[in-house]
Amino acid sequence: MPLTQAQAFQIFVSSGALLEGHFQLSSGLHSDQYLEKFRLVENPRLFEPLCEALAVRYAKDGIEIVLGPTTAGIILAYTVARILGVEARYAEREGESRVLRRGQTLPKNARVLVVDDVLTTGGAVRECIHLVQSVGAHLVGVGLLADRSGGTVDLGTRVEALLTLSMPTYRPEACPLCISGIPLVKPGSTPG
Numbered sequence: 001m002p003l004t005q006a007q008a009f010q011i012f013v014s015s016g017a018l019l020e021g022h023f024q025l026s027s028g029l030h031s032d033q034y035l036e037k038f039r040l041v042e043n044p045r046l047f048e049p050l051c052e053a054l055a056v057r058y059a060k061d062g063i064e065i066v067l068g069p070t071t072a073g074i075i076l077a078y079t080v081a082r083i084l085g086v087e088a089r090y091a092e093r094e095g096e097s098r099v100l101r102r103g104q105t106l107p108k109n110a111r112v113l114v115v116d117d118v119l120t121t122g123g124a125v126r127e128c129i130h131l132v133q134s135v136g137a138h139l140v141g142v143g144l145l146a147d148r149s150g151g152t153v154d155l156g157t158r159v160e161a162l163l164t165l166s167m168p169t170y171r172p173e174a175c176p177l178c179i180s181g182i183p184l185v186k187p188g189s190t191p192g
Contacts (some may be wrong), residue, residue: 003053008119008163012146015046016038022177024186027121029169032177034187035146037117048079050162054115054143057160061140063081063088064111067132069098069124072117080115080143098127110134117141119161120169122153129155163172 012018015067017039023031033144034089040047067089068077074090081088091098106112114128125142141158150166151159172178 002056003049003162005163006078008050008053008146009165011046011050012039012163015043016042022175022182022184023170024184025120025169026094027123028167028172029120030172030175030184031148031167031169031175032147033167034185035118035148035167036187037145040117040145041072041075046089047075050145051076051079052083053162054145054160055080058113058141058143059084061113062111063113063140065106065127065137066113066115067091067106068115071091073115073124076117078113093127098124098131106132106135109163110137111140112137113140113143115168117145119144119147119149119153121149122155125155144186147158 012035017036018154019034019036020032023034025031031159034178040050044069054064063084063086065087066077066081068074069091077088077090089100089104092101100106114125114132116125119125129139139157141160142155146163148167151164
């Protein structure tokens with residue numbers, strides 16, 4: 001039986017991955033909610049069923065390679081690829097784009113699934129999509145643990161998100177949390 005939205009939400013809540021406060025996201029936007037994917041990644045008992053659910057959604061699509069952006073995307077790409085019985089690749093940041101390093105390649109015409117943990121604006125996913133397209137590989141779709149945009153981000157391809165939430169974001173200069181003087185926390189690993 002496929003994982004439902006309600007079940008995915010419960011996994012995020014029970015793992016402590018859904019946080020409330022005043023956060024600066026990797027996009028630079030502010031929010032009163034944050035999805036801390038490492039609460040999932042640190043617990044294989046919770047994380048692996050999510051990876052299996054993504055793999056199931058693309059099991060009949062002839063995926064040959066699963067590509068994820070650093071950092072948590074590496075673990076997600078590896079696990080989904082293992083479940084699908086295919087290879088994984090990891091796109092690392094270089095300037096304003098993502099590249100393959102350490103001898104990794106994407107063969108032309110390879111059928112690629114891009115995966116990522118939490119989508120807000122789609123920046124890292126778009127960089128991975130550009131990487132796939134720039135080498136002539138075939139983008140099959142995008143798999144996400146969570147889409148915090150409520151499904152409003154158009155990536156120009158099939159997107160399967162296990163959890164879709166509308167979590168408000170604010171530009172720093174218009175953030176009501178900043179105006180209220182609530183201390184800002186900058187979680188995550190993306191400098192900026």
